[in-house]
Amino acid sequence: MARVLTLTLNPALDLSIRAGAIRLGEVNRTESTRLDAGGKGINVARVLAGLGHDVTVSGLLGADNETAFVRTFAECGLRDAFVRVPGETRINAKLSEQDGRVTDLNGPGPRIPERSLEELIERLWPLLPGLDAVVVSGSLPPNVAPEQFAGLITGIRERKVPVWLDTSGPALVAGLAARPSGVKPNETELAGWAGHSLDTPEERLRAALRLNTEGIDDVLLSVGAEGVIWAQRGSALMARPPRVSVVSTVGAGDTLLAGSLHGVLSRWPRERSLRFATALAAESVRHVGVGDPNATDFEVLQQQTLVQELSVKQLTRETHR
Known part of the structure; x- marks a missing residue:
């Protein structure tokens, strides 16, 4: 490894x-x-x-x-x-x-x-x-x-x-x-950098893509229970985590970053990396401590994690429906 x-x-x-x-x-x-x-x-x-x-x-x-x-x-x-x-x-x-x-x-x-x-x-x-x-x-x-x-x-x-x-x-x-090379803010932290609130999915994605244009290849934006945006060199994926009972969110962001980096270092496709990392972060909030990839239902958590492509145009259409 x-x-x-x-x-x-x-x-x-x-x-x-x-x-x-x-x-x-x-x-x-x-x-x-x-x-x-x-x-x-x-x-x-x-x-x-x-x-x-x-x-x-x-x-x-x-x-x-x-x-x-x-x-x-x-x-x-x-x-x-x-x-x-x-x-x-x-x-x-x-x-x-x-x-x-x-x-x-x-x-x-x-x-x-x-x-x-x-x-x-x-x-x-x-x-x-x-x-x-x-x-x-x-x-x-x-x-x-x-x-x-x-x-x-x-x-x-x-x-x-x-x-x-x-x-x-x-x-x-x-x-x-x-x-x-990469950064993992949440929406509040990214808003502090952007200089304005990021209240909508479109605003969050635009801010993440802006970091791409400024020379940061990978932007992992965590939005709590809503999921994770991974903007990479101008394109983006969105992962929505499975529903789990929350005991503690401490360490969830660290688990997300580690899981994503594991996928990058393993040369996995980005969709696989994001699904794995998002599911592992969801596993972590069920208990105190970081995520456990050996959890008996971890494969189920991955199957329940939805990953899809994301674009500003798509979000703009959805906003105006």
Whole structure:
């Protein structure tokens, strides 16, 4: 299989909490709690390693509470190339209620010594030869500037390795300007880049195709339960996921990105890749954690995933019916 590196500058310990309806200002009893070593790049790495790829994880990791991460890397067969920084990695709380509502409480992360970022870059460049892809994902630590983030992406591209990006806000804007090979925003994140709301399927598709024209070959636009748009070099597919009972959406986007990249690295037709990735993301929301391609009904989920071609002209006709 392929060799992949995921880069996570601001990982987190994810505290997942299941409860009934949350009553603000009162004592609430939880149904379950779970603490996992997380961060978007680490989630992507879990999925890719489970699909048989040789995966290295890198980024910036707090030295004071690294135990859960080191254990996860060993359990999942991930090569650990993280740079340790002083202090603790942040903790993010995910509150999931019975009606499917999820509330995220995300910490900012530790401040990063300048020398640590320089050490990461020095460690990163020798890892790139022979890689088939790099995935750069997640938020930035408080004192890492979007311009520094974009410089990392540019440096990877200059070394002729495909880069896939998944972040938000100023980091996304700066990262897109560095022209990664692929990007996976949701509609809110893409709207922030576009400078206006993307309330209709036509607006979303136009924004994704605009990224194609600006030099980004693959745009995976996730629209929650409505599905996924994959715009590639001016053409687009739309996948509609099967209906499933939602327990937690945490990690669904990371699963989608990993599943799509798996298809690309396996040289599958784009329709097959998108069906696989969309079904795997649907599988992931049925439980806490990333998607499991070994689920007993995964083949059924793929069969229930509808993939079709999509065009602005088609959407315009449907809007005016």
